[in-house]
Amino acid sequence: MHSADTLTNLQKFLTLLNPSLNLNEMLTNVARQLVEMFEVDHSGVLFFGERDVEGLVIAEYPHQGAVALKVPLTDYPLVEQLKTQRKPLQVLDAQNDPLMGSARPTMRLLGIQSIVIIPLVVQDKLVGSLSLDVVRQPRTFTPVELELCAIIGKQIAVAVDYTRALETAEAHRRQAQTLYEVNRVLSESLDPDEILPLILEQLHKVISADGSSIHLLGDGGVQIAAFRGAHQPIQMRQTVSLNNLWGTRTVIERKTPILLGDTRLHDQWKTFPGSPIRSWMGVPLSVRGEVVGILNIDGYTPHQFDETQINIAQAFASQAAIAIHNARLYRQAEKRAELLASVQEIGLSIAVSLDLKEVLRAVAAAVLTLLEACQTRIYLYDAQSDTFTLATTLDGADPAQIEVMQPRRDGLTARVARSGRYIAVPNVLEHPLYQSDAATHGFQAIIGAPLKKGDEVLGVLNVFYDQPHTFTSDELDLLHLLATQAAVALENARLYELEVKQVEQELNIARQIQQGFFPDQIPTLPGWEIAAICLPARETGGDFYEFVERTDATLGLVVGDVSGKSIQAAMLMAAAQSLVSAKGSDHRSPGKVMTETNRLLCKDVPLGSFVAVSYALFSANSGEVCLSNGGQLAPFLLPAQNEPILLIETPGNHLPLGIIADMVYDELSIFLAPGDSLIFCTDGLIERKDATGQLFGFERTLTVLETLRGQPPQVVLDTLLAAADTFANGIGPADDVTLVVARRVIKEKVL
Structure with missing residues (x-):
């Protein structure tokens, strides 16, 4: 091969090393050019495996079915020479030369007489080889040809390394794109x-x-x-x-x-x-x-x-x-929300129902379902006589198969009642209380919960499982809530039975219940001074107020009035107060608090009953108040400066709660300047009457407020009550009077 031809062929060869092609396509073109350049019968490209145990033919020309053929590299002396010498090696008798080792059967199979093996060295590692195969007759390659083979081998190795890098980068890009798409798909579902x-x-x-x-x-x-x-x-x-x-x-x-x-x-x-x-x-x-x-x-x-x-x-x-x-x-959040909703519904049922049997059965049914138990029992306990009365039992099996026994004097029920503590037995066969099959009554796990009012045990709620059961913290929390509901039911029923004979006594008890739900003290909120009072009338009404302490530098205020004058009204008041407080803790929006409370109240509020509620959310320091109103009197805005006194009417519906379930309540935000006050009052103040039946009214209220601009909340509250008393001239109030005064203040800097 002349030097001019060598340069021409080398130039042609270099144009084939196109990194835009995939590696197999590029090496097939290289094999074709090698066949033409060296006038041989066949050329192939072999890549070595990770541990040099075998090689894989990845390209050839012309095609003879050798691609994907695995060639053993063990017992192959020529490969060992390639590793050490790193230059083209030729073998005149490829079928019999010992240098070919384990490759000789392959040479015979393909009919190769002579062969030149060109090493492919990438980053100082032998990764494969090129072969020039002569089939027709043995051939000796000249030193010039071997030198050209060495040059070509180096160029191909560089191209292989570069192409592999490109393919690796592309593979990484595709992998990242695929993982990104996977993440997008997986993030679309929470089921x-x-x-x-x-x-x-x-x-x-x-x-x-x-x-x-x-x-x-x-x-x-x-x-x-x-x-x-x-x-x-x-x-x-x-x-x-x-x-x-x-x-x-x-x-x-x-x-x-x-x-x-x-x-x-x-x-x-x-x-x-x-x-x-x-x-x-x-x-x-x-x-x-x-x-x-x-x-x-x-x-x-x-x-x-x-x-x-x-x-x-x-x-x-x-x-x-x-x-x-x-x-x-x-x-978990979904399940917990469902459980709390069930507990809340039971609580509402308890609040509006005085049928003890009905309420306890509802509690037992909830325990059976929510705790996935096989039986529940509720016993009433008389501490003086240390005796038990079965109040209700529910089970998920055939009732004929369930034997309900009087609690043993040294058994779990008696121990729960006397100690006032929960006792859980995950496996009765491993617990000292159950040493015989007769004592277990066919159950495998049991937990007993005391029904307590304060430190007094009113009864015991037992939950049974037909398999060993590990009680989780969520289950214990749920059982505690349900046991508390049952205890409330027992207490409510006991109060009702004690006072049912005398209406006046009933009203006194209702007043006590009502007062029991008022806050012990008024919480503090930076930037505000607050005073509040609720004065029950001689005959108990349903006024109440409550503060909702939140964790986001805001304070909720509930002012309400329940229709009716009885224990049922007081219980409805308690339910409304509890629901508004609970929803006020869950939601920042007063409109949403009112809408959610109304939806829940409508499920169990007796026909003809309702609750008038105003809810306000005070923000610390900023002076912002967000209000929503459902049937309650609009609050007065009393500016500190000489500006008109306003009644703050919220937009949208003002219907009392408990009437229309799908009612949506709007809200309104206002900002108070330092010294401004917001006065909430129920109709008991405005409708206070004198001996002639004349009302104290809005105009008198506004006249008194005009004299109280910038005054502390307690002063505003006391002055309004005194003015109403003076007007009534000894005539007592016919309805509860509730007043809450909030004034915006700015804390003075200490020099």
Whole structure:
């Protein structure tokens, strides 16, 4: 080969090393050019495996079916020479020369007589080789040709390295894009039943696997929570001990992924009958360092996965674990909201019902359902005689199979009543109170809750399970709420029975209940001074006020009036006050507080009853007050300066609560200047009468307020009450009088 031809051919050859092509396409073009340049019969490109055990033909020209052919590299002396000499080597008799070693059968198969092997060295590592194959007759290559081969080999190695880098970068870009899309898809669902199959669906878009599953860690082992593929050795939701799953146990203990190239070569891998799994990856699902489960990735052929895919699987598992954690939190919040709604409805039923049997049965039914128990019993307890009376029992089994016994004197019920404490028995067969089968009455777990008013035990609520049961903190909290509701029912019924004979005595008790719900003291809020009072009339009404202490530098104020004059009205007042306070803690918007309270009240408020409520939210220091009104008198705005006194009417509906369930209440925000006051009052003040029946009225109220600009709230309150008393001239109020005065102040700086 002449030097001019060499340069021409080399120039042509260099144009083939186009990094825009994929690696296989580029190397096929290189093989074709080598055949033409050196006038040989065939050229091939061989890449070595990770451990130089075998090589893989990735390109050839002309095509003879050698692509994807695996060539053993052990017992191949020529390869060892390539590693040390790093230059082209030729073999005249490729079929018989000992240098060809284990490659001689391949040479015979392809009919190759002579061969030149050109090393491909990338970053000082032998990664593969080029071959110039002569089939027709043996051939000796000249030193010039071998030198040209060396130059070509170096150029190809550079091109291979560059193209591989481009392909790796592109693969990383595609991987990042895929993981971003996976994260987007997974973030769209918070349903645990939906998110688990979705995770496996997205996994198969990232990693080419034959099967996959999610094992979630729980009591006693793991459960298959989701599965994808053709082989399912374990039933869904079946708990399997970690002792029977070496791979899962090891991943959870080490908190790191495990890759098995061939499961049949691992002595601790347990192969289930008919399992096609030959390669496996186990990746921990971790949230804040705690392993909650494992992602199993299955291949049905050996060595289907490599270290690169482990890195991808880890990145994917991190996103999957967060999605599972968020879905669990959402389910817990949803369940807790449902439980609290049920408890709230029971509380409302208790507040408006005095039928003890009906209320206790409602509590028992809620316990049975919400705690997923098999039976509940409520006993009334007489501490003086130390005796019990069964008030109600409910069960989920055939009533004929349930034997209700009088509590043993040394049993769980008696101990709960005497101690006033909860007693939980997760497994009766392991507890000293139950030493015989007869004592258990067929139950496996029991918890007893005292029904208490203060320190006095009024009864005992027992919950039974037909299997051993570990009581969670959420279950204990729920049971405490339900036991409190039952205790309230017992107390309400007892009060009712004691006072039912005398109307006056009933009204006195109602007044006591009413007063019991007033705040013991007025909370403080920076930037405000507040004074409040509720004066019951001779015959009990339903006025009340309440403060809702919040954690966001705001204070809620409830001023209300319940229709009617009885214990039922007082109970309705308590329910309304409790609901507004609860919703005031949940929501910042007064309009939403009023709307939600009205919806709940409408479920159980007796026909013809209602609650007039005004709700205000005071913000610390800023002077902002947000108001919503449902049937209550509009508050007075008393400016400190000589500006008109205003009645602050909120927009929208003003209908009292408990009448129309879907009523929506609006709200209005105002800002008070320093010294300005806001005065809330019920109709008992405005409708105070004198001996002639004339009303104290709005105009007299405004006249008195004109003299009180900038005055402290207590002064405003006392002056208004004194003015009404003077006007009435000894005639007592026919209705409750409630006054709440709030003045904006600015704390003076200390010099």
